[in-house]
Amino acid sequence: MLTFLALASVVLLGIVPEQSQAIVIYTGWERHGLVGSEIRLSCSFFSWRWTSDDVTFSWTYRPDGSRDSISIFHYTNGAPYVDNKGPFRDRLEFVGNPSRRDGSILIKNLDFNDNGTFTCDAKNPPDIVGRPSSVRLLVFEQVPIQAGVITGAIIGVVLGLLVLIVVIYYLMRFLVARRVFSLSVSKHGKKKKEGSQQRQGPAPPADPSKVKAATSEKKKQESRKDKK
Numbered sequence: 001m002l003t004f005l006a007l008a009s010v011v012l013l014g015i016v017p018e019q020s021q022a023i024v025i026y027t028g029w030e031r032h033g034l035v036g037s038e039i040r041l042s043c044s045f046f047s048w049r050w051t052s053d054d055v056t057f058s059w060t061y062r063p064d065g066s067r068d069s070i071s072i073f074h075y076t077n078g079a080p081y082v083d084n085k086g087p088f089r090d091r092l093e094f095v096g097n098p099s100r101r102d103g104s105i106l107i108k109n110l111d112f113n114d115n116g117t118f119t120c121d122a123k124n125p126p127d128i129v130g131r132p133s134s135v136r137l138l139v140f141e142q143v144p145i146q147a148g149v150i151t152g153a154i155i156g157v158v159l160g161l162l163v164l165i166v167v168i169y170y171l172m173r174f175l176v177a178r179r180v181f182s183l184s185v186s187k188h189g190k191k192k193k194e195g196s197q198q199r200q201g202p203a204p205p206a207d208p209s210k211v212k213a214a215t216s217e218k219k220k221q222e223s224r225k226d227k228k
C-alpha cells in the first residue's frame with residue numbers, strides 16, 4: 001500500500017508540473033482559399049495559467065516544396081509585427097485578440113503560389129512549453145471558377161424558365177381571352193360580346209392592328225346581322 005502511494009505520488013508529481021506548465025496550441029488543420037480572396041488563419045491556445053500580459057504569438061511559413069520556414073509575424077510586448085520581408089509583408093494583418101488567447105492572422109489577396117504550411121507558436125509566460133501547431137493552406141484557382149460558371153448557368157436557366165413561364169401564362173391568357181371574345185361574337189352577337197368583354201378584364205394592351213381587325217370583324221358581323 002505504501003509502495004503504491006509512493007508510486008502514485010511520484011506519478012502525480014511527474015504529471016502535474018508538466019501539465020500545469022504546458023501550453024497547447026490550436027490551429028485549423030487545412031484551409032482552402034480562392035486566388036484574390038482573403039483567409040483568416042486562426043491560432044489559439046490552452047494554458048492552465050491566467051492569460052499573461054506578455055502573451056506572444058509567432059507565425060512561420062513554409063512554402064510547398066521548400067524545406068525552410070520563414071518567419072512572417074510576431075506579436076510581442078503587446079504589439080503586432082509583420083515581417084518586412086517575404087511574400088506576406090504587404091498582405092498580412094493581425095486580427096487576433098491576445099487577451100482572449102487569439103493570435104489569428106488574415107492573409108489578403110491570396111496568390112496561387114501561397115500554398116504552404118503556416119505554423120503558429122504561442123507563449124503565455126511563464127507557460128512557454130508547447131508544441132507549435134500547423135495549418136496547411138491550399139489556394140484554388142480553376143475549380144471555384146468552374147463552380148461559379150456552373151452556378152451562374154443554373155441561375156440563368158432557372159431565371160430563363162421563370163420568364164418563359166410568365167410569358168407563356170400571359171400569352172395563354174391573352175389568347176384565351178381573344179378566343180372567347182371572337183367566339184362569343186360570332187355565335188351570340190352583341191349582347192354576349194359585351195359580357196365577354198367585361199370578363200376579359202385588364203388584358204395586356206393589344207396590338208393596334210389586331211384591335212382594328214377585331215373591330216372590323218365585329219362591324220362585318222353586325223352588318224350581317226342587320227341584313228337578316
Ligand SMILES: *[C@@H]1O[C@H](CO)[C@@H](O)[C@H](O)[C@H]1NC(C)=O
Nearest residue numbers: 112113114115138139140141
Ligand atoms: C495549390 O494547391 C492546389 C490544390 O492542391 C493546386 O490545385 C494548385 O495547383 C497549387 N498551386 C501551386 C502553385 O502549386
